[in-house]
Amino acid sequence: MMLLENAVHATLYNMDCSFLSSVRFIRFSLESARFYFSDIPEGGLPAQFFVMPDDKQYDYRAFIYKLQGKPQPCAEDNTCWQADGITDDIPELQSNFRVYVSFRTSIWLDKETREHSLTIKDIGTGGFLFVSKKEFTPGDTLSALLPDARDPVFVKARIQKRRPVRREGIFGYGCQFLDLTARAEAKIRKFVYQTEVLQAKVKEQKI
Secondary structure, three states: OHHHHHOEEEEEEOOOOOEEEEEEEEEOOOOEEEEEEOOOOOOOOOOEEEEEEOOHHHOOOOEEEEEEEEEEEOOOOOOOEEEEEEOOOOHHHOOOOEEEEEEEEEEEEOOOOOOEEEEEEEEEOOEEEEEEOOOOOOOOEEEEEEOOOOOOEEEEEEEEEEEOOOOOOOEEEEEEEEOOOHHHHHHHHHHHHHHHHHHHHHHHHHO
């Protein structure tokens, strides 16, 4: 029962962001985890799914896992099932490191002229995640203003996929930068580095 005692609660979502199942899970490493189900979802488990740990710091953060093998009866508790999964969808495993933030900005869809206000929740040199009360369409391209007190920068990006958020009436979208200029990339790298250093210092002070 040792693994189950250390498991934490989470919610699984399908890749269209619809609810899949409530589970408990435990990470074996950055790349791998085991999921414990009271019942296997009707229709079985999909090949990949979003995992959102049940903690308010993850309200806007979910991670894509890929199923490894078929669910099996739990070795530690015969009243539940278990399944293993792997991921490369967390910051520590990505070549384009990102940091978690929360700031308001504006975007303009290429097919529209009006401005949309939204909140960026993470950003890295590869792209960013934003949340909004408005629904957007994956595949759409946009221009975004990344604010800087002295020198704001405009970037182009494509909405890659919708990502689940826990807040009612809020939608999340992952975006990939397109054709970053050397200046824009340098500014983003600097911002990400400075934010990571600041967050690390704040974390140390809380210990």
